[in-house]
Amino acid sequence: MDPSLANTTLRPPVLDGTNYSLWKVKIRFHIKSIDERAWQRVLSGWSPPRRIDEDGDSLIKSESNWTTDEVQISNYNSKALNAIFSSVDTNMFRLITNCVSAKDAWDILQRHCEGSESVRRTRLRIVTSKFEMMRMEEFENILEYDRRLRKIANEAFSRGIQSWRSHLQ
Known part of the structure; x- marks a missing residue:
């Protein structure tokens, strides 16, 4: 081996x-x-x-x-x-x-x-809000910003990004 x-x-x-x-x-x-x-x-x-x-x-x-x-x-x-x-x-x-x-x-x-489907939808909305509110901070470099962005993207994926848009309607 x-x-x-x-x-x-x-x-x-x-x-x-x-x-x-x-x-x-x-x-x-x-x-x-x-x-x-x-x-x-x-x-x-x-x-x-x-x-x-x-x-x-x-x-x-x-x-x-x-x-x-x-x-x-x-x-x-x-x-x-x-x-x-x-x-x-x-x-x-x-x-x-x-x-x-x-x-x-x-x-x-x-x-x-x-949780239930409604709880999952709410959590996905929270992740969506985090993404929409995300801004690069003055003290951040691009790698730190990228790390935060990827964390939100991974959270969205694990919560069902495939159906993200349908959950938000």
């Missing part, structure tokens, strides 16, 4: 409840580095495969009866869920301990750390 790679262990960031916006960006790419399809399970969810019995009722299949595809999709969910479980502190883990779906765990952490 190349010695320069010895310290590049895939170690997820740890969410402690105060660093959600940074954690969200880092864990997304951590899960994607495990497997892109694991990240797809976070986005689209997973539930145990079901079968229809002779009475027409939908029942959860026994794992021994899962198809190869069902096992593979479950494995992607397990990889993503393990990455999330491994990247939260004890208090955050208590919120998601009973989750079997990576999407469910993700959604619970998002609601807990970011």
Whole structure:
């Protein structure tokens, strides 16, 4: 093994409840580095495969009866869920301990750390106001100003810049 790679262990960031916006960006790419399809399970969810019995009722299949595809999709969910479980502190883990779906765990952490949709919109408006009010100070050099500007841009991105304009209307 190349010695320069010895310290590049895939170690997820740890969410402690105060660093959600940074954690969200880092864990997304951590899960994607495990497997892109694991990240797809976070986005689209997973539930145990079901079968229809002779009475027409939908029942959860026994794992021994899962198809190869069902096992593979479950494995992607397990990889993503393990990455999330491994990247939260004890208090955050208590919120998601009973989750079997990576999407469910993700959604619970998002609601807990970011709040409701209206709270997220308000926070995004605050970031927008910070940007609109930003001016270069007399004592600042361009690098310091750039650092402050990037901090606001990163905050906006982590809060959903993709839908920034729709949230402000």
